[in-house]
Amino acid sequence: MQEFCSLSLEECKQWMEESGEKPFRAAQIFDWVYQKGCLSFDAMTNMSKDLRAKLNSSFCFPSLKCIRTLNSEDGETIKFLWELRDQKRVESVLILSKERRTVCVSIQVGCPARCAFCASGKEGLKRNLTPAEVVEQVLHIDRFLKEKGERVSHIVFMGMGEPMENYETLVKAIQILNDPSAFHISQRRITVSTVGVVEGIRKLAQEPFKVNLVLSLHAPNQHLRKKIIPYARKYPLEEILMAMDEYAEKTGRDITYEYTLLSGLNDQREHAEELAQLLSGKQCTVNLIPYNPVEGLRLHRPEKQAIEEFRFILEDHRINTTWRYTKGKDIAAACGQLALQK
Numbered sequence: 001m002q003e004f005c006s007l008s009l010e011e012c013k014q015w016m017e018e019s020g021e022k023p024f025r026a027a028q029i030f031d032w033v034y035q036k037g038c039l040s041f042d043a044m045t046n047m048s049k050d051l052r053a054k055l056n057s058s059f060c061f062p063s064l065k066c067i068r069t070l071n072s073e074d075g076e077t078i079k080f081l082w083e084l085r086d087q088k089r090v091e092s093v094l095i096l097s098k099e100r101r102t103v104c105v106s107i108q109v110g111c112p113a114r115c116a117f118c119a120s121g122k123e124g125l126k127r128n129l130t131p132a133e134v135v136e137q138v139l140h141i142d143r144f145l146k147e148k149g150e151r152v153s154h155i156v157f158m159g160m161g162e163p164m165e166n167y168e169t170l171v172k173a174i175q176i177l178n179d180p181s182a183f184h185i186s187q188r189r190i191t192v193s194t195v196g197v198v199e200g201i202r203k204l205a206q207e208p209f210k211v212n213l214v215l216s217l218h219a220p221n222q223h224l225r226k227k228i229i230p231y232a233r234k235y236p237l238e239e240i241l242m243a244m245d246e247y248a249e250k251t252g253r254d255i256t257y258e259y260t261l262l263s264g265l266n267d268q269r270e271h272a273e274e275l276a277q278l279l280s281g282k283q284c285t286v287n288l289i290p291y292n293p294v295e296g297l298r299l300h301r302p303e304k305q306a307i308e309e310f311r312f313i314l315e316d317h318r319i320n321t322t323w324r325y326t327k328g329k330d331i332a333a334a335c336g337q338l339a340l341q342k
């Protein structure tokens with residue numbers, strides 16, 4: 001049986017035609033599922049009994065079950081832990097910031113990138129998520145928000161997993177999130193974060209949609225980057241930056257570089273100087289993220305003064321920076337922490 005939320009509108013129309021039904025029914029079902037949040041074909045009262053029976057015998061949902069939610073003390077972050085059909089677990093984070101309702105989704109169980117500072121990478125990749133397993137993270141959180149008269153407004157692919165290593169699911173999920181019959185979240189409000197899978201960046205630049213792209217940089221040179229992101233060995237930093245430039249040129253989107261500051265490892269003066277040289281002349285923003293401690297990892301968050309000095313050096317070289325204190329420290333906000341807890 002197929003997962004309904006893995007279907008794009010076009011695929012749903014095609015199924016209708018092949019099943020002897022009118023294609024416009026597809027948009028009606030999308031409205032039930034994504035606008036009304038209805039997850040039962042039997043409750044779709046404007047469909048014939050016959051069509052409902054056909055849908056019930058061909059499709060299933062939901063694919064994930066919420067087994068835990070955790071609210072941060074500041075009330076600005078809510079973490080959702082999901083159990084999948086095979087009992088594996090992933091998590092999503094809802095970030096409440098002014099009028100924004102951003103969902104940070106997972107795209108894999110575990111992650112192949114094995115970043116030194118990340119809980120998700122600790123045990124490597126377990127499996128890819130299906131498009132439905134990604135879309136349903138948003139669907140369930142959207143239903144949760146609707147009860148308060150709110151809707152999901154932004155999506156970031158920054159949860160567990162490397163999006164470019166589950167490319168087909170990424171593209172399908174973006175299509176469904178962006179579709180006016182489904183969530184209708186604009187391309188400008190969708191952000192994909194990668195550790196720098198060059199062929200993935202180049203493929204994404206060729207897609208008909210233009211989403212924001214973020215590179216998890218975390219080091220100013222290849223040598224140090226390989227230590228922080230073991231996966232980075234596969235791709236020379238120069239080639240990744242070139243692919244990012246091509247993406248910016250092709251799509252007109254600004255590029256963001258994320259830099260997690262790890263005390264004593266990548267937060268020194270010379271690292272800031274080298275980073276400024278590396279990004280010199282680029283239309284970009286560096287998002288500085290003070291490390292969020294993960295149990296069992298011997299890494300530390302830099303002092304506030306060190307972070308400010310790092311930022312000052314970049315700004316002095318005319319590099320735009322933002323500085324983000326990771327929200328939800330008290331609810332294990334670093335990605336993968338909750339899913340790894342027993």
Ligand code: SF4
Nearest residue numbers: 111113115118121161
């Ligand atoms: S930080 Fe992101 S890319 Fe790195 S291991 Fe964690 S989930 Fe994977």
